[in-house]
Structures are given as C-alpha cells and as structure tokens.
Amino acid sequence: MAGKLKVLLDCDPGHDDAFAIIVASKFAEILGVTTVAGNAPLDLTTKNARVVLDICGASSVQLHSGASRPLVAEPIHAAYIHGESGMDGANFAAPSRPADSSDAVHFIIETVRANPGVWLVPTGPLTNIALALRVAPDLVENISGISLMGGGRFGNRTAMAEFNIWCDPEAASAVFDSGAKIVMSGLHLTHQIMATPARIEMVRNAHSVVGPKLAGLLEFFSKMYKSLHDDFEGAPLHDVCAVLALTHPQFFGSSERHVAVEIDGAITRGMTVIDYRHVVSRAKANTTVLETIDADAAFGAIVEAIRACPER
Numbered sequence: 001m002a003g004k005l006k007v008l009l010d011c012d013p014g015h016d017d018a019f020a021i022i023v024a025s026k027f028a029e030i031l032g033v034t035t036v037a038g039n040a041p042l043d044l045t046t047k048n049a050r051v052v053l054d055i056c057g058a059s060s061v062q063l064h065s066g067a068s069r070p071l072v073a074e075p076i077h078a079a080y081i082h083g084e085s086g087m088d089g090a091n092f093a094a095p096s097r098p099a100d101s102s103d104a105v106h107f108i109i110e111t112v113r114a115n116p117g118v119w120l121v122p123t124g125p126l127t128n129i130a131l132a133l134r135v136a137p138d139l140v141e142n143i144s145g146i147s148l149m150g151g152g153r154f155g156n157r158t159a160m161a162e163f164n165i166w167c168d169p170e171a172a173s174a175v176f177d178s179g180a181k182i183v184m185s186g187l188h189l190t191h192q193i194m195a196t197p198a199r200i201e202m203v204r205n206a207h208s209v210v211g212p213k214l215a216g217l218l219e220f221f222s223k224m225y226k227s228l229h230d231d232f233e234g235a236p237l238h239d240v241c242a243v244l245a246l247t248h249p250q251f252f253g254s255s256e257r258h259v260a261v262e263i264d265g266a267i268t269r270g271m272t273v274i275d276y277r278h279v280v281s282r283a284k285a286n287t288t289v290l291e292t293i294d295a296d297a298a299f300g301a302i303v304e305a306i307r308a309c310p311e312r
Contacts, residue, residue: 004029005119005246008111010066010104012038012124013048014082015089015221016239018214019302020123020149021049023240025056026305027247031111031118032062034104038124038167039078040086042068045124048087050095055210057310059096066104067127070168078163081224089220090213108132109139116142119246123149123239125164130171133178145181149242151259151272152186161270162187165261169270173261176272182287184259185241186272189252193241193295195222195234202299206306214306237302244298245290251301253292258283 007028011017012035024030033053035046046065053061069075082088101107109132112118120143122129129146133139150164150172157166165172176182195203195218204215222234245252260283262271274289275282 006031006115007119007121008032010034010036010122010128011049012036012045013052014039014086015217016237017123018052018087019237020239020243021052022056023302023305024243025058026308030058030061031115032107034108034128035065036124036128037068037075039082041077044086046099047095051092054096055309062100064104064107065099065102070125070127071170076167087217090216104128105131105135109136112139112142117144119144120146121242123242125167126171126175127168130174140178140180143180145183147183147242147245149185149239151184153188153274156187160268165272166270169261169263173263176259176261183245184287184289185245189290189293190236190238190241192293193237193298195237199299202303203306206303207309209311210309211306240302244301248301251294251298252290254288254290256285257287257289258285259287
C-alpha cells in the first residue's frame with residue numbers, strides 16, 4: 001500500500017456507494033468503513049457494505065456501523081431509487097462476517113488520531129462525521145480533508161436539496177462549518193457521469209464473475225432513475241466521484257467557494273448555498289466545489305477497478 005492515499009469511507013450502500021468502495025479498494029488504502037442510515041436502514045447499509053468489501057477482496061477491512069437516524073429529523077430512506085434491499089438488481093453471497101462494532105464515531109476518532117493525514121470520504125448523510133467532530137474537534141487538524149458526495153447547485157429530493165444533505169441538514173451544516181478542508185461532489189457534477197447502456201456493457205465485460213452482477217445493479221439503478229426523470233440516459237454514479245476526486249484529481253475542474261447549509265427554510269431546508277458572487281464582501285471560501293468531470297476517463301477508472309476484483 002506504499003504511496004496510496006489513506007481513506008476512511010463513511011457510506012450508506014446504495015448502488016453508487018458500492019462502486020465508490022470498489023474504486024477505493026483499487027486506488028486507495030481503505031483504513032476502515034463506517035455505515036450510516038440513508039439509502040436504506042442501517043442494518044441493510046451495513047450488510048451491503050460488507051458484501052461489497054467481500055466482492056473487491058477487502059473483507060479484512062474493518063467495518064463499523066453508526067447512526068441509525070439523523071441528528072434531529074426522522075429517518076427517511078430511498079427505496080424508490082435503490083429498492084428495498086438498498087442494492088436491488090443482483091444477488092450476492094451473504095456477507096463473510098458482521099460489522100466489527102456499532103460504534104462508528106469512536107472508530108472514526110481513533111483511526112484519524114492513529115493516522116494523521118487520512119481523508120474522510122462520506123457518501124451518505126453526514127451524521128457520523130458530524131458526531132465525530134462534535135466529540136473530537138481536534139480531528140479537523142488531523143485529517144487532510146473531507147471529500148463528500150452531497151449538495152449541489154440544485155436538488156433532487158426537493159427543488160433545492162440533494163438527498164444526503166436533506167436527510168440530515170443539521171449534521172451537514174456542522175461539517176461545512178467545522179473548518180475542515182472540504183471537497184464537494186454535488187449533483188451538478190455527478191449528473192455528468194451517467195451509467196449509459198454502453199457503459200453498463202463495459203461493466204458487464206470487465207469481470208467474468210462480478211461484472212454481470214454489477215451490471216445488474218446498474219440496470220436496476222438506471223431503470224429507477226429513468227422512470228423518475230424526463231431525460232436521463234441512465235443513473236448518475238454520484239458517490240464514486242468523491243473517491244475519484246482524491247485518487248484521480250486530474251479528471252476534475254473545480255472552484256473555491258463558500259458553502260453553507262440551509263436548515264430553517266420552509267422550501268429550502270437542506271439546500272447547499274454556494275456563493276458564486278463576485279463581490280469583494282463574499283464569505284471566505286470553505287469548500288472546493290467540483291464543477292466538471294471527464295466522464296469517459298472516470299468510467300475507465302471504474303472499469304479498471306472492477307477488473308482488479310478477485311476471481312471468485
């Protein structure tokens with residue numbers, strides 16, 4: 001693992017989280033995985049995370065479950081996109097073992113303190129990360145930063161709010177206000193990398209064992225997305241962007257902006273308010289907002305990671 005970027009993944013698998021884990025297993029050193037309720041309830045996101053770790057030959061990676069609900073709001077899940085299992089569309093073997101603990105927050109704290117310079121990569125609601133920063137504010141000085149999937153210039157759960165931020169805006173607000181270096185993969189970026197039929201075939205042909213199953217995930221995911229949108233070619237691969245932003249930064253264009261999270265608005269709760277103003281009085285930038293992605297190159301990296309999965 002010499003020279004590989006160290007990451008701690010916090011996720012709610014979820015079809016797109018699955019591909020984020022696979023890509024991280026190839027191009028980064030995963031120090032651990034923590035799970036949060038989001039795309040599905042916590043017991044399912046935890047099971048799904050272990051299944052994906054098994055798929056990519058990373059079954060020895062520690063897995064710790066975390067928050068089963070947001071800080072304030074009632075829990076809401078996304079079966080309308082991900083199916084009842086959180087990863088409908090393929091049948092996988094049962095996970096090799098259960099979670100190592102249900103204390104994700106302290107695992108995050110201990111892992112960061114033992115590995116200064118690690119990146120936190122949350123691809124679900126930010127509840128675990130906010131709780132860890134609340135308990136241990138010193139984490140801000142010990143991490144390289146937080147590369148997250150969430151927010152954007154427009155919403156998907158509401159007109160202005162993206163699902164991950166909308167699920168727990170209080171947690172998201174605390175993370176953006178923490179002083180940590182933040183890299184944001186928002187919807188305006190992630191909608192640029194779609195699982196088109198041609199790309200799904202690339203996944204199918206990338207691996208004799210898991211390729212067809214991963215293609216099945218993308219077929220289900222894309223069917224659900226296309227049924228709910230006017231003009232989508234397939235499902236956006238949101239979460240993998242948060243990993244690729246660290247392992248393949250050359251694929252992205254970005255700008256430095258101040259981002260705040262709306263928590264009180266009647267129709268804007270969960271909105272990431274990105275300050276694009278040119279006025280001198282604008283707030284100091286606190287986020288690297290990813291703006292563009294070379295989707296073909298990014299999908300090539302995804303296929304390369306799938307090819308690296310063990311043959312079993």
